[in-house]
Amino acid sequence: MNxxxxxxxxxxxxxxxxxxxxxxxxxxxxxxxxxxxxxxxEKTYLKEVENEVFYKIWxxxxxxxxxxxxxxxxxVKIARNLAxxxxxxxxxxxxxxxxxxxxxTPECDEYLEREQFLELVAILSAEDQLIFLKYFFYQDKxxxxxxxxxxxxxxxxxRLARGKKKLKDALKNGKDRDSHENVF
Amino acid sequence: xKTSFKKVFDQLNDDLLEKNDLSANEKKQLFDETKMYIFxxxxxxxxxxxxxxxxxIQSYLPLTNQDNSxxxxxxxxxxxxxxxxxxxxxxxxxxxxxxxRLLIFTDQRMIFxxxxxxxxxxxxxxxxxxSIKSFMLKEHTFGYFDWANKDGLRKQxxxxxxxFQAGNHVFTEMLSPEDAQIFQRQLQEIDGLKHVLIxxxxxxxxxxxxxxxxxxxxxxxxxxxxxxxxxxxFIYLFLVxxxxxxxxxxxxxxxFGLIAIAAKIPPLYSLWI
Numbered sequence: 001m002n003x004x005x006x007x008x009x010x011x012x013x014x015x016x017x018x019x020x021x022x023x024x025x026x027x028x029x030x031x032x033x034x035x036x037x038x039x040x041x042e043k044t045y046l047k048e049v050e051n052e053v054f055y056k057i058w059x060x061x062x063x064x065x066x067x068x069x070x071x072x073x074x075x076v077k078i079a080r081n082l083a084x085x086x087x088x089x090x091x092x093x094x095x096x097x098x099x100x101x102x103x104x105t106p107e108c109d110e111y112l113e114r115e116q117f118l119e120l121v122a123i124l125s126a127e128d129q130l131i132f133l134k135y136f137f138y139q140d141k142x143x144x145x146x147x148x149x150x151x152x153x154x155x156x157x158x159r160l161a162r163g164k165k166k167l168k169d170a171l172k173n174g175k176d177r178d179s180h181e182n183v184f
Numbered sequence: 185x186k187t188s189f190k191k192v193f194d195q196l197n198d199d200l201l202e203k204n205d206l207s208a209n210e211k212k213q214l215f216d217e218t219k220m221y222i223f224x225x226x227x228x229x230x231x232x233x234x235x236x237x238x239x240x241i242q243s244y245l246p247l248t249n250q251d252n253s254x255x256x257x258x259x260x261x262x263x264x265x266x267x268x269x270x271x272x273x274x275x276x277x278x279x280x281x282x283x284x285r286l287l288i289f290t291d292q293r294m295i296f297x298x299x300x301x302x303x304x305x306x307x308x309x310x311x312x313x314x315s316i317k318s319f320m321l322k323e324h325t326f327g328y329f330d331w332a333n334k335d336g337l338r339k340q341x342x343x344x345x346x347x348f349q350a351g352n353h354v355f356t357e358m359l360s361p362e363d364a365q366i367f368q369r370q371l372q373e374i375d376g377l378k379h380v381l382i383x384x385x386x387x388x389x390x391x392x393x394x395x396x397x398x399x400x401x402x403x404x405x406x407x408x409x410x411x412x413x414x415x416x417x418f419i420y421l422f423l424v425x426x427x428x429x430x431x432x433x434x435x436x437x438x439x440f441g442l443i444a445i446a447a448k449i450p451p452l453y454s455l456w457i
Binding site for chain 2: 019058
């Protein structure tokens with residue numbers, strides 16, 4: 001069964017489409033979820049996220065655009081986003097405190113609140129979010145993160161530095177916008 | 185069933201071997217679980233319009249035909265119509281009729297749904313907490329012989345009767361020990377249920393309900409009648425046995441009775457004479 005047939009069956013709410021999707025892409029989806037939720041505290045959420053991923057594919061199949069990506073890529077992207085959402089939620093629920101706060105200026109004190117930090121992280125790319133969450137919340141060493149993501153440790157340091165700058169800018173812009181709004 | 189010890193090593197093996205695909209069995213299991221998850225999410229979406237605007241679901245107690253709870257939805261009680269597309273799709277996909285039931289605990293009431301009935305004609309039952317005075321939650325134990333097990337033949341198992349009256353509605357279900365545990369936990373966690381008395385007797389608002397809407401009483405009566413019937417049969421057979429030796433109060437009746445039967449079958453009658 002090809003992608004087009006699978007999509008058509010799922011659109012008709014025919015479970016044979018789901019069966020074919022699982023046959024072709026379940027391994028990639030599962031691997032992506034496990035890659036992101038790989039800490040001991042997150043293991044119990046694997047099944048929950050997996051269910052949510054397949055349900056989202058089933059429910060939002062109308063949004064799939066074959067001109068933009070293949071069904072496999074689209075499905076894995078959904079898995080990645082949901083797993084990252086869950087990772088943030090777990091961090092929030094476990095009240096894990098980031099080990100290193102990004103901005104070093106006193107004006108940014110309020111930014112140090114966890115909720116805000118987690119919201120800000122969401123502006124980064126999916127891979128950078130994962131690196132940030134692993135590094136700041138789970139205190140993973142850059143070497144371990146590099147091993148998990150199959151990247152060079154230098155790239156991890158680079159991404160962390162680049163991400164910090166991006167978050168700082170975003171925070172600054174947010175501050176400027178707020179003070180501008182207050183004037184008017 | 186795999187123990188957690190084995191499951192952990194399965195996972196470690198997968199990691200070590202960098203497994204590239206799931207086995208056919210794993211895919212089948214994943215498909216079955218996902219199919220049910222999707223169905224439940226859609227089902228709950230269909231239920232949502234029937235909740236009040238400010239009503240919040242706090243917990244679920246799913247009931248199936250497992251263990252000893254099948255009595256409420258097996259046989260004649262398990263029959264249902266499946267005429268709407270939703271109900272037919274459910275029947276064809278999950279091959280079950282009234283087995284799957286759901287007790288929903290909101291912050292205001294309990295809602296009982298038999299899945300296929302809801303899909304067929306949106307039937308559900310609503311029990312506001314303030315209309316319930318007491319719950320009967322009674323454990324029944326029974327023993328049986330496990331012939332497959334050589335070590336200990338005699339085994340014990342149990343089930344619970346769950347019964348209450350809410351206004352004019354009477355609700356009775358059989359719960360497995362696991363379901364009963366979940367319910368007991370919900371009793372402590374859901375505010376609306378904290379005031380409700382737990383008893384081991386079915387309470388009714390009037391005597392008519394006490395007699396006619398009381399499954400526990402009916403089951404007891406059925407036990408009693410069955411025991412009486414067996415006792416009568418045993419006494420009769422004993423008297424017939426005595427009559428065969430030409431003693432006891434039935435000796436004449438039995439002999440004449442046998443002659444009368446034999447008279448209707450000529451070869452037997454000639455043999456008798």
